[in-house]
Amino acid sequence: MKKLLLFVCTALFFTACQPNETPTTKTASVEKSNIDKTTVDATISALKAKFPKADESLLIRGVKHVANLWTEADGSSEVFKAFCEENYVSDKDERELVFNKISRNIEIITGYFNKITLDLLEPVHLNTFEQHPIDNQFGAYSVDAHWQDDFYKNKIAFTIALNFPPFSLEEKEAMAGKWSRQEWAYARLGDYFTARVPAELLQNAGKAAAESDVYIADYNIYVGHLTDANNKRFFPEDKVLLSHWNLRDEIKANYANSVDGLEKQKIIYQVMQRIISQEIPEKVINSGEYEWDPYANVVYQNGNTVEATPEPNERYQQILNNFHANKAIDPYYPDQNTFIKRQYAGAKEISHENTEKIFTDFLRSEETKKVGELIKKRLGRDLQPFDIWYDGFKARSGMDESKLDAKTRRLYPNAPALEADLGNLLMKLGYNKDRAKFLSDHIAVDPARGSGHAWGGAKKGQKAHLRTRIGAKGMDYKGYNIAVHEFGHNVEQTISLYDVDYFMLNGVPNTAFTEALAFIFQKRDMMLLDINDDSPEKDALKKLDLFWSAYEIMGVSVLDIRVWKWLYANPDANAAQLRDATMRIAKEIWNEFYAPVYGMKDQTILAVYSHMLNSPLYLSNYAFGNLIEFQLEQQLKGKSFPNEVDRIFKQGRLTPNQWMIEATGNKLSSQPLIQAASEALKKLAN
Structure with a gap:
């Protein structure tokens, strides 16, 4: 997963991944603009008189936007x-000069905030540090929280808002094919100051x-102690699995295990259900001191039953903390x-x-039932x-994971x-x-201490960081696959920072686009291990694998939205x-979109995803990433992989x-993707 930084390119993104305390009366005392329409009209008239050759529409947009802030x-x-009269820039060359200076300075500011944040979080994210609660306190410190506030106070924000005002999504879509690269960069600068939080x-x-x-x-399950x-x-x-990522991957790994898989x-799966319902005994979380039977939900120590209280709905409290903030x-x-x-939006x-x-149109497609029937047949x-x-559609699915x-x-x-x-690997x-x-x-x-993530640089000269879990015995296959x-994220982060022509355009349209390249890399993990699949069914199976992955994550994404x-x-x-609402909504989504395929109702499994806690409303990025991945893979066919990846990701945001x-x-x-799945099913049937 790509780590969302606490400071990002727009004020919109400041609220993309945070949260904590309950709302206070502060929400009722939002300071309103003191600039009325008469003042706005007078200011616009004065500027038009002073700069008769200025772009009138931009001038009006800029004045009105500053007035709102x-x-x-x-x-x-x-x-x-x-x-406004003193700071409006009407000359085209001067505007470009000012833009370049602002770009340089914002890259410096956000770049060093990025480095400070990354360094402060090392004791939290990396397993090379001895943990102490003080690390979490420093990790929770948002070093960048005040910079936009400061820019309003010193009026730099107003200079930017006046000369580089924002455009709505509808306006960007309408102008998308008409704007030059510079006009796009100007518009993206306008996204920085859209609200005053x-x-x-x-x-x-x-x-x-x-x-x-x-x-x-720290939500690890000592599966070696399950009975x-x-x-x-x-x-x-000694086997320990992080929820939900490693638990999910262990389920995936056991499709190749014909003995006790x-x-x-x-x-x-029973462990996952106990986590979702919060019936999991608190003392078995991140602990190997006890044996736990998740079916009966009984805890043992030295062969004797011991009292075990459930986790006190902390999972759902984390979601509430995000919501309230x-x-x-x-x-x-x-x-x-x-x-x-x-x-x-x-x-x-x-x-x-x-x-x-x-997503729901995809989930309702007839292909879901047909692919489900094929999987049922393959599983027996x-x-x-x-x-x-x-x-089971992947090349590795028939391999002994212990050998991997x-x-x-x-x-x-x-x-x-x-x-x-x-x-x-790149070669x-x-x-x-x-x-x-x-x-x-x-x-x-x-x-990494957790499952791992990718954290990009925010200034030229900085490296992207690939953080992944590596055990004492070395990196197992699950860790390697992640x-x-x-690594795919890191390649995107590097290309879209260093090779994009304007810093204001660095990055991708949204996180789904970096997920797409991460998926494309991940699907080539066996090839990078020099294990190749020459099966004539390879292409069809890849399409079905992607289709089934999209089917899974789209339901989870809809759950995420509906819970919010x-x-x-x-x-x-x-x-x-x-907790009760989440489980109810999960069952409703399951019954509508999955029960017709699986033949059973009222399952809550969609609610197991950890992203709902620490990355709210992130999951849709994976679902969109699957769709983007497929379209990009089609584009890559028969072409130079590096040339196309470089060309595509140099576009920026x-x-x-x-x-x-x-x-x-x-x-x-x-x-x-739906059409491709249909064609793949026909090919495998012949």
């Missing part, structure tokens, strides 16, 4: 008018985000006045209504709820070994030696009420549809 603390109406609220948001990260990073009613153990005693999958920010956004709107630039429609049994993670573990541990005993091999993907060296030289590998995914809708409808709910049009010639859509 200006408050009594910034000065009187007279001060406002004088400020108090630094204190951003700080609270950052604190809660860090606390959620800590909660998730059934007959006191049978299924895993090595199904039993292992069932016991892990972001809801406190709502009043500062007149148009995008909910976190849902800011995340979708704002950060993703795809509305949540359109997102739900795209009825589908189980955990088969949302069916992994042995190979990856030999290759990557530690983080430096993986870092040293990145250039070689296997087709990059020449010089380009592979450039990219790999800008990526550092760190041993590392290759994060429920929160807004029930803002005073407690953790227990949220356009709107999603425009980026896709320039990358592939087509808009973002789920139909190509």
Whole structure:
């Protein structure tokens, strides 16, 4: 998963991943603009007279935008008018000069904030540090929380807002194919100052985000201590799996295990259900001191039953903390006045209504039932709820994972070994030696305490960080598979920082686009291990694998959205009420979109995802990433992989549809993947 930084390129993104304290009366005291229409009209008239050759539409847009942001603390109406007259830049060359200076300075500011944040979080994220609660306190500190507030006070924000005003998503879409690269960069600068959120609220948001990260990073299950009613153990005693990522991956790994794979999958599924319902005994979380039978939900120590109280709904309290912190920010956004709107129409630039429609149309497609029937046939049994993670379409699915573990541990005993091999991996993907060296030289590998993530640089000269879990015995296959995914993020982060022509355009339209490249890399993990699949069915199976992955994550994404809708409808709910609502909504989504395929109702498995806690409303990025991945893979066919990847990701941060049009010639859509699945099914039937 790409780590969302606490400071990002727009005020919209400041609310993209934070949260904590309950709303206070501060939300009722949002300071309103003290500039009336008469003052705005007089200012516009004065500027038009002073700069008769100025672009009138931009001039009017800039004045009106500054007026919306200006408050009594910034000065009187007279001060406002004088400020606009003194700071408006009408000359084209001077505007370009000012833009370049602003770009340089924002890169410096955000770049060093990025480095400070990254360094402060090392003791929280890396397993090379001895942990202490003080680390979490520093990790929760948002060093960047005040800079935009400061820019309003020193009026730099107003200078930017006046000369580089923002455009709505609808306006960007309308102008997408007409704007020059410079005009796009100017528009992206306009995204920086769209709302005036108090630094204190951003700080609270950052604190809660860090606390959620800590909660998730330490949510390990000692599966070597799981037993059934007959006191049978299924895993090595020292095996520890992080929820939900490693638990899910263990289910995937056991499709190749014909001995006791199904039993292992069932016991892990039972663990997941206990986590979702919060019936999991608190003392078995991140502890190997006890044995636990998740079926009967009984805990043992030294063969004796011991008392065990359930986890006190902490999972759902984390979600509430996120909700309250972001809801406190709502009043500062007149148009995008909910976190849902800011995340979708704002950060993703795809509305949540359109997102739900795209996903539910996909989930209702007849191909889901047909692919489900094929999986049932391949498994030789009825589908189980955990088969949302069916992994049998992949080349590795028939391989003994212990042999893969042995190979990856030999290759990557530690983080430096993986870092040293990145250039070689890129050359296997087709990059020449010089380009592979450039990219790999800008990526550092760190041993993660949690599942891992990719954290990009924010200033030229900074490296992207690949953080992945590496055990004492070296990197097992699961860790390697995740590392290759994060490596894809790092390559995107490096290209879209160093090779994009304007800093203001650095990055991608939204996180789904970096997820797409991460998926593309991850699907090539076996090839990078020099294990190739020459099966004539390979192409069809890849399409079905991607289709089934999209089917899984789209349902989870819809759950994420609907839980947040429920929160807004029930803002005073407690953790227990949220737990019950989440489980109910998960069952409703399952019954509508999965029960027709699986033949069973009322399953809650969609609610197991840890992202709902520490990365609220993030999951849609994976679903969109699957769709983007497929369209990009089609574009890559028969072409140079490195040349196309470089060309596509040098585009930077356009709107999603425009980026896709320039990358592939087509808009973002789920139909190509549905059609591909249909064709793949026909091919396999012949």
